[in-house]
Amino acid sequence: MMRFFCFLCCLLSVAAAWAQQRVEGSLKTESGKPVPHASVTLRNPQGRIVAFRASDAAGRFYFMLPANAISDSLRLSVNHLGYAKVDIPLTAGRNGYDITMKEKPIDLSEVEVKSRPRIDARGDTLSYDVGSFAKAEDRSIGDVLRRMPGMEVSESGQIKYNGQNISNLYIDGDDLLNDKYSIGTKTIPHAMVQKLEVLQNHQPLKVLQNKALSDRVALNLVIKDEARLKLTGQAKLGAGLPHQYDGELNTILFNKKYKMLNVAKGNNIGDDLAADFTGFNVADMRSAAGNSRPGGLLSSGTAGSPPLPKQRYYLNNSGSLNLNNLVNLKNGLQLKTNINGMIDGNDLAYNSFTELYLADDTISYTERQDIGRDPFLTDVSFAAMANEERYHFNNVLNVGYSGEMGTSALMSNEINISQRLRSRVRNFSNTLEYTPALKNSNVINLYWHLNHYNQPQQLAIAPGINEDILNQGMPFTGIHQATEIPTWFNRVTTSYRLANTAVKQRYRVGMVNEWQHLRSALRLTQQDGTALPYTGSSDNDLRWQRHQLFADGTFEYKKGRWESAVTLPLTGQRIAYRDQRFSLDEQQAHLLFNPLLRVKLMTTVEDYLSLNYAFANQMGNINGVFRGAILANYRSLLANDAALQGRHGHTVGLRYNFQRAISLLFINGGISYNRSGANTIAASIATDNIERTVLLPFENDISSFSANGGISKFIFALGATASLKASWSTSRFNQLLNDELLPFNNIAFMVEPGVEARLFGKVSITYSGAGTWTTSKLVIGEATGLVNDQRLRMVDQSVGISYSPLRNTFLRVNGRHQYTRQPTLRDISYLFADANLRHRVQQWRTDLELNITNLANITAYETYSLSANRFGYRRYQLRGRMAVLKCVFNL
Structure with missing residues (x-):
């Protein structure tokens, strides 16, 4: 039986061999040289690959096929970079295919190199390669920043890195724009920038590097070498309908x-x-x-x-x-x-x-x-x-x-x-700072800041209103309110820093001086044309002085993964204010202690957990002690009837920062608790036409708790940047309105998803959304019963689709949907749409651009607002449909 079984297996093997046939061949150039490593495939009539081989060093290849495979009309295809493609059908009865490959030059302009975005981490510096994140339709560095994972750019232009505000934006290490950096992100072409550096734990003073701890984050734009050598810029000219114009001229030069x-x-x-x-x-x-x-x-x-x-x-x-x-x-x-x-x-x-x-x-x-x-x-x-x-x-x-x-x-x-409101601001300041390092490496700091500031304002209202409150019930024709608070401010400090000790120490002493003079006049124009003072109160002529002498010590310690810093400031303060018209002449002295604590644990090389605590013990300012009535607007009358406001409070915050630079994953989260108290409360008397607000001596406590988190990730498989942020907060405070003490509890929750992805090569899509849920509860004492439980729901979503139908031509359509719901009122919903078409003329270094905004021609906008016991409805006039044609010349 065993012999019979082996004989049967041999027969089956021979039959299988006879049931298959060998297809082989060779690949050679026209000069007879073999072509190795070519891709050789067999495809069926549906285009599917049924067999695959690579030619060997001699250019040979072979396939083993079923006997009936030739009748299925298989095709043999050969591909090799630098040679013309070969595509021939297999012929029944033919087993050998010797193919001559014809050389074909490579057109480098048609080669597209695709690679993952590059990011590099070295110590506290994270570097984004700008070119690997940029798209053809981008113009400014701000366009690229918005899609970098870990970065946030608000509509106002403010930049955050992993949830933290940046402190500076440098250009090749120089702070050209100070704190007003949005003009740079909107103007600097991204093609000038080689990489974006994130400077974590940034210390801007070189003399203090490695001598003082810092938790600040800054950005540095590293300019390309070739871009440093020439003056560049743009001239933008635009005109459109109805009667629209838009122009800009900028010049840029960034060298050392x-x-x-x-x-x-x-x-x-x-x-x-x-x-x-x-x-x-x-x-x-x-x-x-x-x-x-x-x-x-x-x-x-x-x-x-x-x-x-x-x-x-x-x-x-x-x-x-x-x-x-x-x-x-x-x-x-x-x-x-x-x-x-x-x-x-x-x-x-x-x-x-x-x-x-x-x-x-x-x-x-x-x-x-x-x-x-x-x-x-x-x-x-x-x-x-x-x-x-x-x-x-x-x-x-x-x-x-x-x-x-x-x-x-x-x-x-x-x-x-x-x-009619007229307002003027006059401001002058000078800041001098000198920080030398001594021979023993310790550091001295000398600082002097001097500032003069004034904002005179005049408000005129006609005709006379609220005569029962302002003019003893007599009709009158107009109101004129004038105010100003000229201010002189001076701050001088000196400090000494010990740098060579295990615990880094800084000792500082200084003084602060503040002089202010609040003047106001409320005049009522009578029907006979005379201007009389408001009889309900005298004018303000309040003089204010605040002088402080302070000393503080800062102690910083870093060992292994732990880092901590504590500041212990002690301030002696004298405040004096007087206004003879109200027989007001007060002098107060205070001793204030406001400690700060920060502890940081590096859980990994990239991740950290930080704890912050602050105690604030502060006194109020001149706005809380003036006695004369001021008509802030046609519906608000302000005054005070309390001593100088004192405020104290505790703030505790816990934050976790997680990042994986290589995988482009950034996560942050935190919680914060604040409890503060004051010896005054703003009391309001509201009638059908006016609100009178007076600061009264009454103990007032405020508490709040908040939690927030965010995640940002680059998804390599989709070439997309996705993000998600969420926050929740609750606050408890009191209001004194019409002699009723009203305790309120406000709760807010917000979630903000976002994604930007490129689809099918020429199409990209962006999405951002924000959902907000707000609740305001009027709490009866300490009971759980609620009165006037107000709820407001808002959803704001934006979608943008970009398409490049031709090279250097870009079409983008944006849509924004807003939905608002308040239970007792009708829902509000809007859908805005805009379109942009841009074509780049390379030989002229010019962009031609057409912008069409508000395609649906929405000319009115309604919205609800909710705060404590105040509900508001607003209806605004909007710009209608608008079309602008613009030429952008790159200089």
């Missing part, structure tokens, strides 16, 4: 000795040029200097801006000049000038409806207003700096003059009113 970015703009298409002069960290810098400027007390309206991109509703006629020039001298001194100027004229028209919910009553306001504003801005800054390893020197002189003239016609609760 001289850098400049100069931009002149003008338009009436809704582009807000004031955004180019926005400083994103100005508040932080003023806080560090101890300088809190008083804001303007007067306004011409009560409605804010709609939750839309500004170009939707900004009816403008604007021009600006933005000059930024920097010179590096051979001796290490850097000179820099930043000159900003803007003139503008814009209009805003809206209707509003506001409800104030009380425990047993509801007060309503209606308003229709047309506002015309004419703001202007001039700001000049001169800086001289030397940033060396042995010392740092910096002197910045800043002079600014800006203002606004606004007129408006409004109807409030069926009363026709006209207003």
Whole structure:
């Protein structure tokens, strides 16, 4: 049986061999040389591969096929880079195929190299290769930044890295633009930039590097070598319908000795040029200097801006000049000038409806207003700096003059009113800082900041309104309110830093001086033309002084994965204020202790967990102690009847930062808790036409808790950048309204997904969304019962599709959908659409561009708002359909 079985297997093997046939061949050039490593395939009539081989070193190949395979009309294909493709049918009865390969030159212009985006991590520096993230349709470095994983660019131009605001934007290591960097991201061509560096734990002073801890993040644009050698720029000219214009001229030069970015703009298409002069960290810098400027007390309206991109509703006629020039001298001194100027004229028209919910009553306001504003801005800054390893020197002189003239016609609760608001801002400051390193490597710091600031305002209203409150029930024809708070501020500090100890130490002493003078006058024009003072209160003539002497110690320790820093400041403060008209003459002395603590644990080389704690014990300012009534706008009357406000609070925050640079994955998350108290509360008396707000002596506690997180990832398989952010917050506070103490609990939740991907080579799609859920609860005492539980739901989604039908031709269509729901009112829904067509003429170095905005011609926009016990409805006038044809000449 075993012999029989072996014999049967042999027969079957022979039969199988006879049932197959061998197809073989060779590949040679016309000169007879073999062609190795060619791709040889057999395909069926449907184009599917049924067999595959690569030619060997002698150019030979072979296949084993079933006997009946030839009748299936198989085709033999040969592919090899540098040779013409061969495609021939197999012939029945033919087993050998000797093929001559014909050489074919390679057209390099048709070769497309596809590779994964490149990113490099070295220590605390993360480098993005700009070219590997850029697309053909991109223009500025800001276009590329938006799709880099880990980066966020808001509509205002502010940049965040993994959830943290950047502190500086450098260009080849130089801070040309100061804190106003949005003009750079919108203007600098991405083709000039080789890579974007993320500087984590950034220390801007070279003399303090490795001597002081830092948790700041900065960006540095590394310019290509060839781009440093020549002056570049653009000239943009655009015109369209209805009566539209848009123009820009910019010049750019970035070399090691001289850098400049100069931009002149003008338009009436809704582009807000004031955004180019926005400083994103100005508040932080003023806080560090101890300088809190008083804001303007007067306004011409009560409605804010709609939750839309500004170009939707900004009816403008604007021009600006933005000059930024920097010179590096051979001796290490850097000179820099930043000159900003803007003139503008814009209009805003809206209707509003506001409800104030009380425990047993509801007060309503209606308003229709047309506002015309004419703001202007001039700001000049001169800086001289030397940033060396042995010392740092910096002197910045800043002079600014800006203002606004606004007129408006409004109807409030069926009363026709006209207003005129005039505001001027005069600002002068000089900051001098010198930081030398001693021979023992310890460091001294000398700092002096001097500032003068004033913002006089005048508000005129006609006819006379609210005569029962303002004019003892007698009709009158007009109101004139004037205010100003000229301010002198001075800060001088000196510090000594020990750098060679296990615990790095800095000891600092200093003084702060503040002089202010609040003057206000409220005049009522009677029917006979005489202007009389408001009888309900005298004018303000309040003089204010605040003087501080302080000393603090900062102790920093770093070992292994742990890093900690604690600051222990002790401040002696004297505040004096007086106003003879109110027999007000107060002097107070305080001893303030405001410790700060930061602990950081590096869980891996790239990830960290940080804990922050701060105790704030602060006194109020001049805005909380003036006694004379000030009409802030036609519906708000302000005054105070309390001692100087004292505030204290605890803030605790925990944050986790996760990143995998090589796989382009970035995750961040954090929680924060704040509890603060004050010895005053703002009490409001609301009637059908006016609100009177008085600061009263009453204990007031505020608490809040928030959590947030975000993830950003580049998906290599799809060539896409995807992101997701979410936040949740709850706050508890009190309001005193119409003699009722109203405790409120506000809860807000937001989720923001986003993705940008390229599909099918010529098509790309972007998506961003934001869903917001807001709830305001009026809590009865400490009970759980709720009154007037208000809920607001908003969804905002944007989709953009780009298509390149031809080389150097780009078409983009954008859609934005907004949906708002409030349970007791009708739902609101809008769909906006825009289109952009651009063609690049290479030989002329010119782009031709057609922009069509608001394709659906939506000319009115409605929205709801919810805050504590205040519900608002607004209806705004929008720009209609608009088409602009633009030529962009690359110089």
